[in-house]
Amino acid sequence: MRIRRAELGDARAIGSIYNHEVVTSIATFDIVPWTTSDERSWLERHQGAHPAVVAVAEPRSEHDLLGAHGEAVLGFGALSPYRERPGYATTVEDSVYVDARHRKAGIGRAILEELIRLASAHGFHTIIARIGGRNEASIALHRACGFEWVGVEREVGRKHGxxxxxxxxxRML
Ligand SMILES: CC(C)(COP(=O)(O)OP(=O)(O)OC[C@H]1O[C@@H](n2cnc3c(N)ncnc32)[C@H](O)[C@@H]1OP(=O)(O)O)[C@@H](O)C(=O)NCCC(=O)NCCS
Incomplete structure (x- = not known):
């Protein structure tokens, strides 16, 4: 497994991993699945200073999600602007999603470590993780990568009733 920058050829695989969470979980507060056009525009916004990365491996099964170069995409992550106002420009927010069939194998950690490295290399000062629904796996992942607890926004989201x-x-950088 290796982590590389995401390319447009990874858009469909990224969308499949993401849409699984849109429909089945509270990991994202999106409620309507991305279209193929949403996938491409998300990837186009995650270039340069706010990149997207993918965890890829040699394909092994017909059920693999194929990305660019015929590689199997196991998960993805990205840095996004934290807030629009210019005073927040030195802060980023991270997101990490691993294909449900490949969890608990260190892939999320490898993606997040690469995002931390990129955020630091790009001159950002701090990374925020906003984790919906008290998601135990995501909290454990971020703690394992040196993130510290800030607090809880209570009942700011509503999904699945x-x-x-x-x-x-x-995490400070
Ligand atoms: C959160 C997520 C990205 C973790 O990815 P992963 O590849 O399974 O995580 P890793 O195997 O790298 O584990 C990282 C750490 O988290 C811990 N962890 C992972 N899943 C866990 C779980 N379900 N419960 C408790 N701890 C968990 C691991 O033990 C590991 O800690 P360690 O390194 O100290 O042993 C994955 O569960 C996922 O994609 N979930 C759905 C999407 C999501 O919630 N994304 C986050 C949005 S904020």
């Missing part, structure tokens, strides 16, 4: 908290963690 329930109120959802957002937990915020932060």
């Amino acid at each position: 329930v109120w959802l908290d957002v937990v915020e963690l932060q």
Whole structure:
């Protein structure tokens, strides 16, 4: 497995991993699955200072999600602007998603470590993780990568008929 920058040829695989969470979980507060056009525009926005990365491996099964260069895409992550106002420009927010069939194998950690490295290399000062629904796996992942607890925004989201908290963690760079 290796981590590389995401390319437009990875858009469909990224969208499949993401849409699984849109439909089945509270990991994202999106409610309507991305279209192929959403996938491409998301990738186009995640170039340069706010990149997207993918975890890829040699394909092994017909069920693999194929990305650019015929590689199997196991997960992805990205840095995004934290807030629009210019005073926040030195802060980024991260996101990490691993294909449900490949979890608990160190892939999320490898993606997040690469995002931290890129954020530092790109001159950002701090990374925020905003984690919906008190998601234990994501909290454990971020803690394992040196993020510290900031606090809880109570019941700021609603999905699948329930109120959802957002937990915020932060890592200084
Ligand atoms: C959160 C997520 C990215 C973790 O990816 P992963 O590849 O399974 O994580 P890793 O195997 O790299 O594990 C990283 C750490 O988190 C811990 N962890 C992972 N899943 C866990 C779980 N379900 N419960 C408790 N701890 C967990 C691991 O033990 C590991 O800690 P360690 O390195 O100290 O042993 C993955 O569960 C996922 O994609 N979930 C759905 C999408 C999502 O919630 N994304 C985050 C949005 S904020």
